[in-house]
Amino acid sequence: MGRGLRPGDGNGMGRGRGQGARPEEDTETAFYDSHARQKVGKGAASLAGFVDGPNVKGNPGEEIKRQWEDVKSKSADPLTGQRIPRKHREHAKEYFDRFREGN
Secondary structure, X not given: OOEOXXXXXXXXXXXXXXXXXXXXXXXXXXXXXXXXXOOOOOOOOOOOOOOOOOXXXXXXXXXXXXXXXXXXXXXXXXXXXXXXXXXXXXHHHHHHHHHXXXX
């Protein structure tokens, strides 16, 4: 098994699925290092967009921390009073049923 179709081919060197190591071939390659000359200087500025709100002097980190604490202190209010569409409800039920069964 693993022999080529012709004598002397050895481990899969003929047609079909091969096996084992293959002999290396010397290939003609021409590697060289290249250097692209560039003129580096000032470039054009690009404007990504505007942000609404006041500009405040000082450390904005304190304000961010305060806002983060306000958000964390609020209770996690689940979505109540909203009905999920039947298709999504059935899909969620099927998912959790499969999860409980271990599949």
